[in-house]
Amino acid sequence: MTTSPESQAIAERQLCGLVNGLAQRIADHVRERAAVLGLTAPQATALREMTGPMTMRELAERMCCEPSNATFVVDKLEKQNLVERRPHPVDRRAKHLVLTAEGTALRERLRALLAEGSPLAGLSPEEQGVLHGLLERAITSDRG
Structure with missing residues (x-):
């Protein structure tokens, strides 16, 4: 059974709405817990x-942002101790970002808070x- 271009467009629009809705719920959850x-x-x-x-570049990639934005965030975290x-072990031009003991403790508290009421908690x-596999496949797909 083939689907019409119109029904494909509707299905894609609905799926995009769901993905965007989930992303917004996750962003709201992170903001509230933070x-x-x-x-x-x-x-x-x-x-x-x-x-x-x-490195800052690695962190920026994980945060899905530009290194300059990650630098701004890290500057604030550094001021909060x-x-x-620290010097990078092999690249003299780079710095390694390392959590302090206080940062590690706060990270653990944050992780516990993020786990509570997570928008994904309803999924086994x-x-x-x-879901991870499907989203990863959609993101890395060569199809246009």
């Missing part, structure tokens, strides 16, 4: 993504895996 800890959503995102020492810039781990 505020509990006195953080902005970008600061919370940076802390969540800092799973170990990394949550992140340190298997369903989350399927």
Whole structure:
């Protein structure tokens, strides 16, 4: 059974609406949980993504933003004694971003808060895996 271009367009529009709706719910959730800890959503995102020492460029990629935006966020986190810039072990031009002990503790509190009432909590781990795979495939698809 073939579908008409019009029904395909409607289905795509509905799917885009659902993806955008989920993204908005996740953004709202992060913003609300970050505020509990006195953080902005970008600061919370940076802390969540800092799973170990990394460069500003690596953090920016994880945050899906430009390095200059990540630098602004890290500057604020550094002033709060949550992140340190250290010499990169092999690249003298780069710095490694490292969480301080206080930053690590706050990251753990943040992770616990983000897990509470997450928009994805209603999905089983298997369903989350399927959704992850489908979204990744849609994002990396060569089709236009």
